[in-house]
Amino acid sequence: MSKKCIGVDVGGTTVKLGLFDVDGTVLDKWEVVTRKEDGGKNIIPDIAASIIAKLEEKNIDKADVVGAGMGVPGPVMDNGFVEKCVNLGWVKVNPADELSGLLGVPVKVGNDANVAALGEMWQGGGKGYTSLAAITLGTGVGAGIILDEKIVNGSKGMGGEVGHITVNADEQDKCNCGNRGCLEQYASATGIVKEAVRALAKSDKASVLRDIEGFSCKDVLDAAKAGDEVAASVVDHCMKYLASVMQQVSYICDPQIFVIGGGVSKAGQYLIDVIRKHYNSIAILKEEKADIALATLGNDAGIYGAARLILG
Amino acid sequence: MSKKCIGVDVGGTTVKLGLFDVDGTVLDKWEVVTRKEDGGKNIIPDIAASIIAKLEEKNIDKADVVGAGMGVPGPVMDNGFVEKCVNLGWVKVNPADELSGLLGVPVKVGNDANVAALGEMWQGGGKGYTSLAAITLGTGVGAGIILDEKIVNGSKGMGGEVGHITVNADEQDKCNCGNRGCLEQYASATGIVKEAVRALAKSDKASVLRDIEGFSCKDVLDAAKAGDEVAASVVDHCMKYLASVMQQVSYICDPQIFVIGGGVSKAGQYLIDVIRKHYNSIAILKEEKADIALATLGNDAGIYGAARLILG
Incomplete structure (x- = not known):
């Protein structure tokens, strides 16, 4: 089975998710609601649960998942640390570490506009x-x-x-x-x-x-x-x-x-x-x-x- | 003996050279004339000869030289290729490959303004x-x-x-x-x-x-x-x-x-x-x-x- 990777785009209203082959072919796309209450503490667990369910549904073994990337609406330090993300209610969090801990695969996080640019380079207008x-x-x-x-x-x-x-x-x-x-x-x-x-x-x-x-x-x-x-x-x-x-x-x-x-x-x-x-x-x-x-x-x-x- | 590296700054009139410890201590500085005639074909051999003479003078073994870097007054591609360098008479040359061949040590080339910025980061105002x-x-x-x-x-x-x-x-x-x-x-x-x-x-x-x-x-x-x-x-x-x-x-x-x-x-x-x-x-x-x-x-x-x- 070819290796897979997961893309997560966290917005203020919904989280968009995509399952991809590493060659850039999209296999599935879905969304979950962004629960911003309580300082946004449910957002990452919700994302993790949704991804795990999707992998089960598709019979994809975690060993075949290279990892997940995530775009968030705010500044992200190179080490993945988010000082503040107003749209999600986050303050001083490391969503990459948290999601990686829950999924058991590597996770990287970036600013959503920057991440979208990378998407356009990979499979879009800048391919x-x-x-x-x-x-x-x-x-x-x-x-x-x-x-x-x-x-x-x-x-x-x-x-x-x-x-x-x-x-x-x-x-x-x-x-x-x-x-x-x-x-x-x-x-x-x-x-x-x-x-x-x-x-x-x-x-x-x-x-x-x-x-x-x-x-x-x-x-x-x-x-x-x-x-x-x-x-x-x-x-x-x-x-x-x-x-x-x-x-x-x-x-x-x-x-x-x-x-x-x-x-x-x-x-x-x-x-x-x-x-x-x-x-x-x-x-x-x-x-x-x-x-x-x-x-x-x-x-x-x-x-x-x-x-x-x-x-x- | 601590490892050494060499810095070369090619200008339109003179070439400035420096011998450094890899920790950034300058050991010697000197200059040679930039011979621009004949499409600047003597510039790199002159630099090589001057560096070899300096290493002999200082009793420095080539094995102790990590390599040489060179700044040139014009655009340089990432692979070291120089399409045109008006101030030196160069057209379609790869001065890094040429100098490396003559010296027998690795050589990297960059645009002089960019290279100077790197110098200020290393040992100057941006240290x-x-x-x-x-x-x-x-x-x-x-x-x-x-x-x-x-x-x-x-x-x-x-x-x-x-x-x-x-x-x-x-x-x-x-x-x-x-x-x-x-x-x-x-x-x-x-x-x-x-x-x-x-x-x-x-x-x-x-x-x-x-x-x-x-x-x-x-x-x-x-x-x-x-x-x-x-x-x-x-x-x-x-x-x-x-x-x-x-x-x-x-x-x-x-x-x-x-x-x-x-x-x-x-x-x-x-x-x-x-x-x-x-x-x-x-x-x-x-x-x-x-x-x-x-x-x-x-x-x-x-x-x-x-x-x-x-x-x-």
Whole structure:
């Protein structure tokens, strides 16, 4: 029997789990509820029980399981220690040690955004590459950076926190982080909607967006793709900020490829083309430009990456 | 006899060499001329001959030499291959293999700025740390980034090229790289002088700089330290740009410490205090801020780092 590995993606509402062959084939996917009460003390035992039941159901011997990887929503030290995980109620825990003790197989833990990046490298938009930056444009903007197939955690777990890089020193509105002008204020779904509202208020130009009450980021992107000038100019402006951060990433650690995911990336190749245009025009020192591709694993990136994490 | 290692720092004019104990004690330092003619084909044989002569002079057996490390002024691939090194005339060479063949000991090669960063980590301003960004403020601005004691070369050797990150999209003057608004245009010695000239032209404020024809960067820094308002505001403005790039580095790969070197850093603690003020105010997401220290090895950082490189 070929060796197996398990990927666990711990979210604030549900825990996603995946059983994989070590070659990256997914054999099963399932979920359990995240019980956050009592400082989240049930989360790891629940995960362990669910995995043990799954292995029994599939008649898989523990000796054939290389181990389990786990992504958690917060900073993780290189040794697996979690100082604080607000979304789960955890304070000063070592979930890797705990899960490993309950399962009897090796366990590694990483930050969920970083782990998802590893998933995209293994079986997603960055397959075949060994260094990448996976940028997620969702409600916020996060990233995971992989160099030589290893996650860049950073000394205090801040590796890949590109959403809060200051891209506009003139911004007056505050970001959730307390600073002003963070990338997240422009390149997230929320940011794109807000910039569209601003653009509409600033001019009298016709736009289909004026007829959609409470329009969404998808509305802005759809309008832009359909040729709406105001919407296209908003997307252009927001992606120019993203490209400026991609230049920084290239000039600091130079990954081979950027993989763009999250809800905003559903705009597809149109979005990649806008990003590419700005990136090429600003990253001029880099003769051979980095590749830019769409993420392909969606919400499964976390379980893929977690499974890959334990493979080392 | 304790084991030895050799550090080689290949510059466009001279090659600096150092003989070290593996504990980091320097035993001897010397130089040879860099013969760039004929595509630089004499450079490696000259280095080999000089090292062999030194070992004979010191009665050191080759069996006691762990190996040699070498820093070269250009991008180096992870496998030691150098596509092009303009300053030395090299095209498509593998200087590590060549020097190793001539010396009969292992040789590793890295980019000189990256190697110097490793030197500062080993025996300089970053001693005791395992991850750092060493930023050199000289004629230009360069950096070497070390994570988990390993140099970040980047996929195309662009790791640490922070001098050409765009920090001012409104700049009209071109940088040498062809872009506009690079960090180097403000935080280098040249940049500081230029910004001082601009500041003097923009106002009628009194400044000692008005009495110094063709003032230098040192003049600007000395005036700033002595309380000259115009000079102090120029230094403040230029270091604010540097701090913005340090925030980016922290939010991308989160080193423990920034080590500031190069001619501009001779301004000492005054400069660090200005940088610290701006860094703290912009890197607010990072609860425990990175340390910021002066480089201490000066021009010797290259030979120290090269020697450290071969120790792995």
